[in-house]
Amino acid sequence: MTAHLASTLLNALVDGELSVEQAAAAKLHLDECPSCTASALNLALLKNAAAKAGQRYTVPSQLEQRLRSLASSQTRQTPRAPVAASSTLLRTLSAAVAIGAMLLVVATGWIFTQRHAQTSELASVQQAALVTEVSDLHIATLAANQPPEVISSDRHTVKPWFQGKIPFSFNLPENLPGDTKLDGANLTYLHNRPVAQLLYSIGRHRVSVFVEQKPDPAQQNPPKAEHSGFHVVSFQTGDLEFTAVSDVDPARLSGLARALQQSQTPR
């Protein structure tokens, strides 16, 4: 049995402040320790009760009125007005820039259409949409700070978990590049279809690898892309498309992608 949880850790657990790794470790211990589970429950009840009891005082209407008129008069007298004006200016400017950028995009797109067949344009739009969508999903996973739906570094646990959840199957590599480890996986959705989201860490960088059925076998996605600081690496094997997203050095991300690609073709 692992060591009992420290009181600060129990509190952080109740406050939802544990990192994914800490939460997973804490869960492992709680699963086998009734005494720590009871204290966590006690803390949660106390927190809940304190949140209610702490809501005790209501603002006297007189004070509210006074402060309301104070705040609104100050807003009207505008110590903030120049700033507000400049922010309007800023907004107009950025709108102008945005329109400019949009025009540029449209112009580029137009030239692009002139040069290429319509299908390739459609493909690039789809690719851009995919890149945006996968990085959004990756960021959402990071932001949610939730443990993965299946927590395991064991590929023989993660792979069977997807049985019956997704309409395809894939292999997970046994030998990962150094410093890379499997954290778990989630079931998520891309283009309204269920996909597997594999969660890896390379050092302290988190990586999401989305595995989906190739929507159109003819369509070839460029192997590399970048979106707001995240690198996106994709490759296809058979009917499947793998898309890896991370902020890690692209070379190491490609290393993981290679390991995944190799494991799909049994030797």
Add this chain to the structure above:
Amino acid sequence: MALLRWKRPVHETVAGSSTFEDLALPLLPALYNVASWLTQNPTDAEDLVQETFLKALRGFDSFEPGSNFKAWIFRILRNTYLTSRSGLRARRTVSLEEELQETESGPGLYPEGAIDRLTPELDLIRLSNRAALESAMEQLPPPLLEVVLLCDVEEMKYKEIATVLDIPIGTVMSRLARARASLRKLLDAPQNKESQNRESRDKESRA
């Protein structure tokens, strides 16, 4: 553990609004509530909130739009409290900071064996006594009370609390642990007394 979270029916600040009025007025109930807990006196609480508003208005130009306004204005409230009459009084009566420093690295949350006596069912009954909890919170020293208020009532993240109180996150965590342990102890204390009374009464009736 977020399933037990209790939500304050407060209007979220409209994203994108940037006037002082839009940002500060929705927080008035929260500011006044915390001020009242800290000062334990309606007049002082009103003064504290009003001074906070004035300071915040004056310093609003230094507030970076888009950053955390709630943490910013609570920090002003807290600093104003520390230099206020009631804040100074609280600091004079007990040398709380020193006391906290000494015990912050102290033993864990519960004494050995305490957990087994506390079943969650019993706990739930005890915690449903709101008045008892309120009086326990009143007895908390202000440095412990404020972390409970910011964390549980205001639902701030540890990082925000650290900003408001100007202390490291580690200190936020140890204070919270201490605060909750103290609350628990304060809640248990009268209960123990009662049961002792009952036992002695039992003995008397048997004698």
